[in-house]
Amino acid sequence: MHAYANPTRFLAIAKPLTPWLLGVGLLLVLGGAFAGLTMVPGEAKQGETARILYVHVPSAWLGMGGWTSLAVAGLVQLVWRHPLSGIAARAIAVPGMLFTALCLATGSIWGKPTWGTWWEWDGRMTSMLVLLFLYAGFIALTNGDANGAGGQRQGGSLSRGAAIYALVGAINIPIINRSVVWWNSLHQGPSITLGGSSIDKTLLWPLGLTVLGFSLLFGAIVLMRMRRIIADNRVAARLRRLADDEGN
Amino acid sequence: MKAKHQRLVLAAVALCGVAGAGVLAASALRDEAAYFRTPAEVVAGKTTVGEPMRLGGMVASGSIRRQADGLTIDFVATDGKASIPVRFKGIVPDLFAENSGMVADGRMRADGVFVADRILAKHDERYMPPQMGDMPKNMKVPATT
Secondary structure, three states, rough: HHHHOHHHHHHHHHHHHHHHHHHHHHHHHHHHHHHHHHHHEEOOOHHHHHHHHHHHHHHHHHHHHHHHHHHHHHHHHOOOOOOHHHHHHHHHHHHHHHHHHHHHHHHHHHHHHOOOOOOOOOHHHHHHHHHHHHHHHHHHOOOOOOOOOOOOOOOOOOOOOHHHHHHHHHOOOHHHHHHHHHHHOOOOOOOOEOEEOOEEEHHHHHHHHHHHHHHHHHHHHHHHHHHHHHHHHHHHHHHHHHHHHHHH | OOOOHHHHHHHHHHHHHHHHHHHHHHHHHOOOOOEEEEEHHHHHHOOOOOOOOOEEEEOOOOOOOOOOOOOOEEEEEEEEOOOEEEEOOOOOOOOOOOOOOOEEEEOOOOOOOOEEEEEEEEEOOOEEEOOOOOOOHHHHHOOOO
């Protein structure tokens, strides 16, 4: 674990891994989307609108999974002060927010023909919107202080406030997950649980492809963003050294 | 104790505190954050006549009656424990059907009828392929109109 916290060792693995994640992820997403749109039948009651599930579910998973990993990175930063954890948290925030927005948008587009409304303030929708705002807050909190040049943080680490914010925000994740169980809601209950799936097998398999595919894409985006932050830090450090040399 | 362990303990304690606060808040919100009331809750007297509220439940089998004006429908909302007659004038979503979930905005009338201003259809967690594959397409949805 400690060995990979070293940015140089991390880069040696991340660099060759990125194109693989990107390529396989894209293939799976395209394959899953093709299967979901053409190979499986429309759902019995909803008809064709149910197909948006193949984007909506992976988006929800990555929006929530994104914050969970962001919070873990915040914890690692807070306790062990690994140089990479802050960089990882920064790298996760933007794609996490993107997928949360995608989840809300696809849900809304599905809600109009199914429920008869674009938006309702039920527990699931409200808590997911809160997650979007949490991401926005985290990005605002950490934006521009990633490298030593302009900001106060060196090496991409998080300020203590940002790390604590990431941890406290994690309380929203189980709330989103349980919102349809704890409270009467317009959103349906969980379709896929440990006990099995309420989505019939004939409709389920493309979802496996898109969930895995979007997850790999998410990983590729995070690795690319981490490499970019590390590169920015190195440039900033070099510029600082140059400035110091000139000063002498 | 090393500083690292101290920080770990601090973080663990703080996390437990935050999780506890979250659980407390969520359980306190139990009733308030509900999106709708069930017929059983209405029958138990948790609502007052004329107060705006949402009623959610299943549309009872065989209960939809279309009135002569072609716009007004009557049906019975049920949660298996209690039933409430509902009257609604307007257009219902496509997925509104008997034996299927719905949520109605409106208020209780003194005679025990819920008068709805708006009706939303609720979809359940089951996703099924069309069962009647050989039948014409318009047979997929139970005829309610």
